[in-house]
Amino acid sequence: MAPRWKGKDAKSKKDAEAEALKEPMSKIVSQLQSSLVQSxxxxxxxxxxxxxxxxxxxxxxLDKAYFGQPVRNVAKDMYWFxxxxxxxxxxxxxxxxxxxxxxxxxxxxxxEELWHCFNSKKQAFSFYYKxxxxxxxxxxxxxxxxxxxxxxxxxxxxxxRVHSEYGVxxxxxxxxxxDVNGRLRVWSDVQCTTRLLGSVAKTLLVLYVNKNGHxxxxxxxxxxxxxxxxxxxxWSPEQCRERSL
Numbered sequence: 119m120a121p122r123w124k125g126k127d128a129k130s131k132k133d134a135e136a137e138a139l140k141e142p143m144s145k146i147v148s149q150l151q152s153s154l155v156q157s158x159x160x161x162x163x164x165x166x167x168x169x170x171x172x173x174x175x176x177x178x179x180l181d182k183a184y185f186g187q188p189v190r191n192v193a194k195d196m197y198w199f200x201x202x203x204x205x206x207x208x209x210x211x212x213x214x215x216x217x218x219x220x221x222x223x224x225x226x227x228x229x230e231e232l233w234h235c236f237n238s239k240k241q242a243f244s245f246y247y248k249x250x251x252x253x254x255x256x257x258x259x260x261x262x263x264x265x266x267x268x269x270x271x272x273x274x275x276x277x278x279r280v281h282s283e284y285g286v287x288x289x290x291x292x293x294x295x296x297d298v299n300g301r302l303r304v305w306s307d308v309q310c311t312t313r314l315l316g317s318v319a320k321t322l323l324v325l326y327v328n329k330n331g332h333x334x335x336x337x338x339x340x341x342x343x344x345x346x347x348x349x350x351x352x353w354s355p356e357q358c359r360e361r362s363l
Contacts, residue, residue, distance in 0.1 A: 122281040138275040150179040154215035168206035204250040233337040244334035249288040249325040284323040285315045291326035312352040
């Protein structure tokens with residue numbers, strides 16, 4: 119599927135594409151990583167999300183990289199940003215640019231403690247995180263897909279410049295009875311999902327996560343997990359009929 123750049127006309131769409139090529143997502147994420155490391159950024163765990171206070175520069179980079187969402191101002195030139203568990207762990211564990219504690223007066227959690235904490239807060243977190251990091255490492259922008267009835271939706275670049283291309287569902291490949299999200303167990307669900315996504319010009323991408331016999335007891339096992347990608351599209355009979363001469 120070709121990217122659908124946003125714009126009122128052909129010229130503005132071309133401009134959006136040119137801007138994205140000039141400033142690729144990998145470069146933006148690298149700048150964000152460097153900025154957070156230099157500021158020794160630290161977030162606080164809050165229910166099922168992580169809050170981080172950032173300065174104006176980091177606010178701009180978080181927005182460009184499309185991590186989280188702004189919540190409110192803390193003080194002059196300081197802003198609260200809310201991250202999902204997957205986003206927070208990616209910045210902490212994969213990019214090594216964020217520390218996370220349980221509160222203002224507590225020391226940061228190490229990788230193992232954070233992993234166990236997040237797994238206790240979200241069922242099948244290990245599956246969702248592996249899928250999330252798999253896509254982010256390929257420089258896709260990953261956001262919640264609840265609006266479209268899927269786990270994630272992904273963009274080639276910032277959503278202000280391009281429409282999302284895929285709706286993502288995460289499944290376990292180890293065991294058909296291992297319930298990650300309870301989806302795609304019957305054909306009617308497959309048909310409904312592909313029809314819904316097709317109506318908004320998106321393709322269903324199913325990520326099968328195989329743990330290869332490893333548990334979710336440590337984040338160190340993540341490197342042994344394997345992700346298989348499969349796209350599912352709705353067959354349209356009209357597109358396959360012979361055209362009359």
